[in-house]
Amino acid sequence: MNRMNELARMMKELEDQMMVCMKCGMCQAVCPLFADTGREADVARGKLSLLDGLLHEMFEDPEGVSVRLNKCLLCGSCAANCPSGVNVLEIFIKARAILTGFQGLPPAKKAIFRGMLAHPQLFDKVGEWGAKFQKVFTKPANDVIGTSCARVMSPLIGDRHFRPLADTPFHKQLPELHTAAGASGLKVAFYVGCLADKIFPSLAQATVDVLTHHGVGIFMPPSQACCGIPAVSSGDTDTFRRLVRHNIRQFAAEDFDYLVTSCATCTSTIKEVWPMMTADDDDLNGTVRRMADKTLDIHEFLVSKVGVEAVASSNGDRLVTYHDPCHLKKSLKVFDEPRAILNASRGYRLTEMTESDWCCGMGGSFNVQYYSISSRIGERKRDNIKATGCEVVATGCPACMMQISDALSHAGDRIAVRHPVEIYAESLKS
Amino acid sequence: MASKAIIKEFAAITGEENVLTEPTDLATYAYDAAVLEQVTPSLVVRPMDSEALGKVVRLCNENRLPLTVRGAGTNLSGGTIPRREGVVVLTNGLNRILEINEEDLYARVQPGVVTAKLAAAVEAKGLFYPPDPGSQAVSTLGGNVAENAGGLRGLKYGVTRDYVMGLDFFDVDGELVKTGGRTVKCVSGYNLTGLMVASEGTLGVFNEITLKLIPLPTYRKALMAVFDTMGQASEAVAAIIANRVVPATLEFLDNFTIRAVEAYSHAGLPLDAGAILLVECDGYPGQVDEDTAKVEKICQELGAASIRAAKDAAERDKVWEARRAALSALAKLKPTLVLEDATVPRSKIPAMIRDLEGISKEFDLTIGTFGHAGDGNLHPTILTDRRDTREWERVEAAIEAIFDRALALGGTLSGEHGIGIAKSKFLEKETSAATIVYSRRIKSALDPRNILNPGKIIGGQA
Numbered sequence: 095m096n097r098m099n100e101l102a103r104m105m106k107e108l109e110d111q112m113m114v115c116m117k118c119g120m121c122q123a124v125c126p127l128f129a130d131t132g133r134e135a136d137v138a139r140g141k142l143s144l145l146d147g148l149l150h151e152m153f154e155d156p157e158g159v160s161v162r163l164n165k166c167l168l169c170g171s172c173a174a175n176c177p178s179g180v181n182v183l184e185i186f187i188k189a190r191a192i193l194t195g196f197q198g199l200p201p202a203k204k205a206i207f208r209g210m211l212a213h214p215q216l217f218d219k220v221g222e223w224g225a226k227f228q229k230v231f232t233k234p235a236n237d238v239i240g241t242s243c244a245r246v247m248s249p250l251i252g253d254r255h256f257r258p259l260a261d262t263p264f265h266k267q268l269p270e271l272h273t274a275a276g277a278s279g280l281k282v283a284f285y286v287g288c289l290a291d292k293i294f295p296s297l298a299q300a301t302v303d304v305l306t307h308h309g310v311g312i313f314m315p316p317s318q319a320c321c322g323i324p325a326v327s328s329g330d331t332d333t334f335r336r337l338v339r340h341n342i343r344q345f346a347a348e349d350f351d352y353l354v355t356s357c358a359t360c361t362s363t364i365k366e367v368w369p370m371m372t373a374d375d376d377d378l379n380g381t382v383r384r385m386a387d388k389t390l391d392i393h394e395f396l397v398s399k400v401g402v403e404a405v406a407s408s409n410g411d412r413l414v415t416y417h418d419p420c421h422l423k424k425s426l427k428v429f430d431e432p433r434a435i436l437n438a439s440r441g442y443r444l445t446e447m448t449e450s451d452w453c454c455g456m457g458g459s460f461n462v463q464y465y466s467i468s469s470r471i472g473e474r475k476r477d478n479i480k481a482t483g484c485e486v487v488a489t490g491c492p493a494c495m496m497q498i499s500d501a502l503s504h505a506g507d508r509i510a511v512r513h514p515v516e517i518y519a520e521s522l523k524s
Numbered sequence: 525m526a527s528k529a530i531i532k533e534f535a536a537i538t539g540e541e542n543v544l545t546e547p548t549d550l551a552t553y554a555y556d557a558a559v560l561e562q563v564t565p566s567l568v569v570r571p572m573d574s575e576a577l578g579k580v581v582r583l584c585n586e587n588r589l590p591l592t593v594r595g596a597g598t599n600l601s602g603g604t605i606p607r608r609e610g611v612v613v614l615t616n617g618l619n620r621i622l623e624i625n626e627e628d629l630y631a632r633v634q635p636g637v638v639t640a641k642l643a644a645a646v647e648a649k650g651l652f653y654p655p656d657p658g659s660q661a662v663s664t665l666g667g668n669v670a671e672n673a674g675g676l677r678g679l680k681y682g683v684t685r686d687y688v689m690g691l692d693f694f695d696v697d698g699e700l701v702k703t704g705g706r707t708v709k710c711v712s713g714y715n716l717t718g719l720m721v722a723s724e725g726t727l728g729v730f731n732e733i734t735l736k737l738i739p740l741p742t743y744r745k746a747l748m749a750v751f752d753t754m755g756q757a758s759e760a761v762a763a764i765i766a767n768r769v770v771p772a773t774l775e776f777l778d779n780f781t782i783r784a785v786e787a788y789s790h791a792g793l794p795l796d797a798g799a800i801l802l803v804e805c806d807g808y809p810g811q812v813d814e815d816t817a818k819v820e821k822i823c824q825e826l827g828a829a830s831i832r833a834a835k836d837a838a839e840r841d842k843v844w845e846a847r848r849a850a851l852s853a854l855a856k857l858k859p860t861l862v863l864e865d866a867t868v869p870r871s872k873i874p875a876m877i878r879d880l881e882g883i884s885k886e887f888d889l890t891i892g893t894f895g896h897a898g899d900g901n902l903h904p905t906i907l908t909d910r911r912d913t914r915e916w917e918r919v920e921a922a923i924e925a926i927f928d929r930a931l932a933l934g935g936t937l938s939g940e941h942g943i944g945i946a947k948s949k950f951l952e953k954e955t956s957a958a959t960i961v962y963s964r965r966i967k968s969a970l971d972p973r974n975i976l977n978p979g980k981i982i983g984g985q986a
Contacts, residue, residue, distance in 0.1 A: 113911070114855075116861050117557050118557050118659065120662060143552055153548065159548055161548075177855055178855035179852070
């Protein structure tokens with residue numbers, strides 16, 4: 095029991111934030127996981143009381159709490175809907191760090207995070223090798239969406255329809271970029287993000303094209319590392335900090351007005367998780383905060399800083415619907431701007447789906463661990479997309495793009511999955 | 525922990541995946557929204573159909589296992605806090621709307637249907653299910669009936685009780701009992717429906733509920749009136765009713781709540797106002813326009829400092845924003861929030877508000893009050909920190925004082941939150957010793973082993 099006493103002491107730092115929950119249960123209305131399972135341990139109120147249980151040494155070992163805490167999409171729907179403003183994501187991420195520190199990181203995650211993710215060049219290499227060999231194991235599943243699936247039964251791929259690794263990742267196409275501010279008078283640092291680099295290089299290229307079109311100077315340093323969200327959401331703060339430090343060093347080389355990314359998850363991680371999870375390190379935290387203040391989602395940058403506006407002729411005939419990534423709408427409150435970018439794209443007409451801000455069910459490692467639940471949540475999204483009769487579904491997050499691709503591909507739908515910036519870039523060329 | 529043998533029997537009824545036995549799962553069914561001690565049950569089961577529900581009840585009774593039914597666990601009086609050796613029966617697997625009958629105006633639902641889902645489903649057909657408890661986005665209709673939930677529309681439309689036409693429920697042996705029906709008139713047998721509403725799971729377990737629907741009002745209009753004093757606002761409430769206007773909602777916020785809401789949402793509320801009244805009339809355009817004009821005139825005559833009538837849906841939303849934000853705004857001030865619901869005859873609201881101010885001073889506590897002025901249902905909200913044991917003692921004393929004052933003014937302990945565990949020891953004060961004895965006789969006749977949510981409402985051997 096002494097160990098649990100030690101854990102309770104570690105949990106103490108979260109007590110004040112946990113006390114804010116008045117157990118009203120309103121999180122049940124918006125939790126995508128609870129909607130699927132109906133279990134209290136799956137919703138924020140349940141998880142918060144389990145953490146409270148650790149604080150009061152209610153359990154004989156932390157494993158049960160740990161498993162339930164990790165069974166969460168970290169979508170933040172609960173926090174966005176919480177009457178008393180419980181800082182759910184901060185509590186959960188910090189509690190995961192405490193529990194991982196206490197129990198140790200599982201060997202598989204250790205190998206992936208510390209052996210690979212923490213070393214950006216190695217991670218890039220593994221990706222490149224993977225791209226070469228994946229065709230041996232996979233075959234195309236849906237040509238409109240661009241998904242693949244396993245050729246033979248594979249425990250790793252399972253039943254997934256996934257967007258394969260790009261033949262040439264973006265960092266091979268364009269290793270770095272240093273252009274001066276043009277007509278806009280603005281210069282941005284462009285943080286590419288792993289998924290845009292390795293799976294959606296066309297998105298990274300579209301981002302560069304759009305910025306260049308608008309006379310925005312770009313600083314894109316070489317050797318960018320992962321933003322750290324996979325590591326920190328598994329409680330691996332060591333790898334997380336290594337990655338933050340690495341990125342900070344890369345981006346310190348030049349001056350810029352804003353740092354932009356076209357990934358909702360990277361943006362919210364840099365803006366919110368970086369400052370939150372470095373608070374105990376004064377030196378690092380100061381730099382991180384300055385960087386977080388300058389960080390903007392690409393749509394927000396284009397609309398509020400560059401002044402991109404809807405065009406009258408945008409009511410074209412290609413019907414497009416928009417899915418709100420949780421990390422944009424719920425974390426950063428960005429939801430008008432991506433729609434504005436779509437309305438600025440000639441040839442497209444935006445139509446809203448029902449529940450456009452209901453989580454797609456991806457949740458990063460949640461999808462790996464709980465694929466069947468993740469898929470069922472994805473099916474709900476798919477049904478809502480399908481009901482609009484659209485030709486294209488757009489969303490501002492590459493992770494959501496992967497999940498939605500999987501859901502549509504499984505249903506055999508012929509609906510393309512794209513990022514608003516890709517659509518906008520294409521309309522600039524036409 | 526429950527024995528392996530009994531776990532197996534439950535699993536045979538509901539399927540293994542619907543029986544929870546892990547300590548970490550059980551711990552998440554130890555509470556509801558009331559600020560009370562948690563009690564972890566020994567087992568949680570989730571029947572997915574009626575047949576399983578009936579068998580679960582019977583199995584609990586055969587094994588003398590206390591049974592607590594749980595919908596969304598949002599009640600505010602501890603009605604869903606289980607017993608340590610007991611079983612929690614979840615109803616959220618029974619969540620089908622069975623029928624919406626547009627000719628005979630009723631809906632049949634399973635107990636786990638979420639209130640707001642039914643409301644939306646009937647609204648899509650131009651019909652209306654008026655009871656709207658604050659937790660309607662998550663609360664279940666089974667829970668609403670078991671607690672006789674209220675809401676904002678009580679004054680004009682009544683509460684859950686007024687919409688329950690009939691019930692099927694399992695008695696303690698798991699036998700199906702039927703009461704009421706689908707007709708407006710029905711006098712067959714004892715009015716067991718009346719007995720079951722607000723019985724908090726102590727007399728039976730709901731299987732199917734038939735609810736009355738009404739046509740959806742086509743037009744509504746809202747206004748906000750600001751008063752310098754609570755006395756003026758209360759006079760306005762009395763005058764509105766005396767002038768034969770019955771608004772759909774008639775809500776108020778006191779000065780403390782106004783300041784909390786303003787700090788929270790910067791809605792532009794006057795910080796020095798003694799009270800704000802929020803009024804909404806609904807029905808047909810002509811009548812609604814006439815009624816709101818009357819309300820406006822009354823508020824003016826009684827010295828309202830300002831009146832803002834909403835011209836369109838967006839403005840109407842703006843008017844209600846302040847009321848919707850009230851609980852959140854108060855919740856953010858201190859870690860623990862105790863939401864009471866002492867209710868008095870509406871003419872006694874000014875007296876009750878004065879008493880609440882006195883109680884706040886006497887016990888040195890922060891109390892914000894808002895609520896349903898139209899039906900006298902006040903929500904004095906005590907803001908505290910449960911970890912501060914000395915202040916917590918004063919909170920408990922203050923709650924008792926609030927009950928005493930409400931009763932002295934001819935009111936009740938609870939307008940809509942239920943008695944549960946939280947208020948059971950005060951019930952005799954409102955009723956009589958004989959009432960408790962009579963109620964306990966009913967309970968012991970219907971549930972001789974005292975397994976149906978024991979200890980709730982009438983206390984007794986806990």
